Amino acid sequence: MRGGKVFTVDADFTTASAVAILDDLVVAVGSDEEIEEWIGPETEVVELAGRSVLPGINDSHLHAIAFGLDSPPLSLDLTHPTVTSIADIREAVREAVAAAAPGEWIVGTGWDDGYLAECLAEPGRLPHRDDVDAVSPDNPVFLQDYSRHTSWVNSAALWAAGVDESTPVPDGGYVDASADGRLTGVLREGAQALVQGALPALTAERREQAIRSAVRKLQELGITSITDPALGPGGEALAGGAMGTEGLAVYARLAAAGELGVRVSALLLPTGMSGSAEEFRENLGTELPEQPDPRRFRVLGVKVFADGIPPSGTAWMHEEYVGGGCGSLCVGGATDEQRVETLREMVLAGHEAGHQLGIHVTGDRAIDAVVDAIVAAQQAHPRPDARHYLIHGDFVSAATLARMAEHGIGVNMNPTIKWTIADLEVGVVGAERASYEWPYRLAAESGVHLMSSSDAPVTVPDWRQGLSTMLLREGKASGEVSGPDQRIDLATALRTYTSNPAWQDFAEDWKGTLEAGKVADLVVVGADLETVDPHDLPTVPVDLTVLGGRVVHRRAEPAVV
Numbered sequence: 001m002r003g004g005k006v007f008t009v010d011a012d013f014t015t016a017s018a019v020a021i022l023d024d025l026v027v028a029v030g031s032d033e034e035i036e037e038w039i040g041p042e043t044e045v046v047e048l049a050g051r052s053v054l055p056g057i058n059d060s061h062l063h064a065i066a067f068g069l070d071s072p073p074l075s076l077d078l079t080h081p082t083v084t085s086i087a088d089i090r091e092a093v094r095e096a097v098a099a100a101a102p103g104e105w106i107v108g109t110g111w112d113d114g115y116l117a118e119c120l121a122e123p124g125r126l127p128h129r130d131d132v133d134a135v136s137p138d139n140p141v142f143l144q145d146y147s148r149h150t151s152w153v154n155s156a157a158l159w160a161a162g163v164d165e166s167t168p169v170p171d172g173g174y175v176d177a178s179a180d181g182r183l184t185g186v187l188r189e190g191a192q193a194l195v196q197g198a199l200p201a202l203t204a205e206r207r208e209q210a211i212r213s214a215v216r217k218l219q220e221l222g223i224t225s226i227t228d229p230a231l232g233p234g235g236e237a238l239a240g241g242a243m244g245t246e247g248l249a250v251y252a253r254l255a256a257a258g259e260l261g262v263r264v265s266a267l268l269l270p271t272g273m274s275g276s277a278e279e280f281r282e283n284l285g286t287e288l289p290e291q292p293d294p295r296r297f298r299v300l301g302v303k304v305f306a307d308g309i310p311p312s313g314t315a316w317m318h319e320e321y322v323g324g325g326c327g328s329l330c331v332g333g334a335t336d337e338q339r340v341e342t343l344r345e346m347v348l349a350g351h352e353a354g355h356q357l358g359i360h361v362t363g364d365r366a367i368d369a370v371v372d373a374i375v376a377a378q379q380a381h382p383r384p385d386a387r388h389y390l391i392h393g394d395f396v397s398a399a400t401l402a403r404m405a406e407h408g409i410g411v412n413m414n415p416t417i418k419w420t421i422a423d424l425e426v427g428v429v430g431a432e433r434a435s436y437e438w439p440y441r442l443a444a445e446s447g448v449h450l451m452s453s454s455d456a457p458v459t460v461p462d463w464r465q466g467l468s469t470m471l472l473r474e475g476k477a478s479g480e481v482s483g484p485d486q487r488i489d490l491a492t493a494l495r496t497y498t499s500n501p502a503w504q505d506f507a508e509d510w511k512g513t514l515e516a517g518k519v520a521d522l523v524v525v526g527a528d529l530e531t532v533d534p535h536d537l538p539t540v541p542v543d544l545t546v547l548g549g550r551v552v553h554r555r556a557e558p559a560v561v
Helices: 064-069 086-099 117-121 155-161 189-196 204-220 246-256 277-283 336-352 364-380 398-406 415-429 431-436 440-446 463-472 490-495 499-504 534-539
Strands: 005-007 018-022 025-030 052-055 057-059 106-111 141-145 150-153 174-177 183-188 223-231 263-268 297-305 356-361 389-392 410-413 450-452 522-525 542-547 550-554
Touching (some): 057 499, 064 204, 086 106, 086 117, 174 189, 204 223, 204 246, 204 542, 223 499, 223 542, 297 336, 336 356, 364 389, 364 398, 410 440, 410 499, 450 463, 450 490, 463 490
Parallel strands (some): 263 297, 356 389, 410 450
Antiparallel strands (some): 018 025, 150 183
């Protein structure tokens, strides 16, 4: 490849005009003249004509099986602007019921009450089972929101799952009810499992179909590495079993057959939300599939759910939400103190067993509790370079970031979620906290290892929108700036999708940058990223994706010569 701008993303953020690949490795990076010697009679030469070359994008927190399952035709698309109202969703369900067999489950994903007309017109209004009961009296309906932390079901689904007003709610879960005590059909956090467990079990073939579908979409976006962060016993009830142990086996089979078109690091999920320390410790011994090529598929560690998410009021915060309440940890325990102890026991168990820990945590109070637990575990059982990290870390404070840097704890943030919910959050946590949420500049300046990811299917895994958001901090709904003081530059933003996730993967010696001797994972995009307006980044075309020296995606235009 020659005649463009090659972003090596090395330690000095060096740029070049050309790169040479031999077999599955980068063999030279430099000027057009310097790579001339690598051009032979059978060499394919890509004329870049000013386009950019980047290391393959690493979306380091992405539920690929769920992403595949949650995309049409496997699930109703309820994202904005596909739907703009509860009436739109009711119509989508009505059409699905008309095409379904009697009693067949209707599944959809992606609704966001912050974009539904009825909820906007009536503050406090949320979806209700009555909204869909009339169009689906006999078919159970299970609709997850964009975050996958809240589900909306109809009466038939509650009946099929055996859930009513007397059903015990799992610790850390929430079941919405009206003033008279009647269930509304909205389930939050661990309470979703009450109905998810009744969804039809997924077959291995269905999981494989979902993975293949997801991988095709990832390749089209220039993504060559992912972390699938929740597979195992704790995922058996999540997304109809999509995150169960069998998912690990399907990944392993595809990798062994050379048919897994993306590099996958996985986290074992020993327990779901509201799990106990005993269950977590017991399931750490889950038998893992063979991993013959760890550069293509490997299980790196374990995941812990610490709390929920701010839009649902389930993130554990130091200060109250706009509507009151501070949320809580979602692990087992009847009091805050008991839940903190459960969290500490889980972290210690995973650390003692030698695993990397990725901990889902969003609220500032929960983040402090998680960092306390990690530091305590490291001090009790010193391990060099454990590379534990926070997943999301929405409201991590400057003081806690400094402590994390001191103890080698990373953080994996989500710019595309920031873009999606920036406007909504003002009504949830107030303008000041909403502006601060995901403090990228503070994190980068603190010295922590800072990664970016989409959390797909929560958001589309589009790193171009992620870059735009990190540079601009503009919200999707209004375009207003949310936290201008937390903007970062292009170099820092690109590192969060390339070299820094390689650190998370314990793989910085062989991927994440374009340097001689590293794997030839790269993406060609149709613009010079240093000169394009950040507002235009989301529309820059992905022209070519290369994985291990092999082209896995090629846009029809422009032609490659």
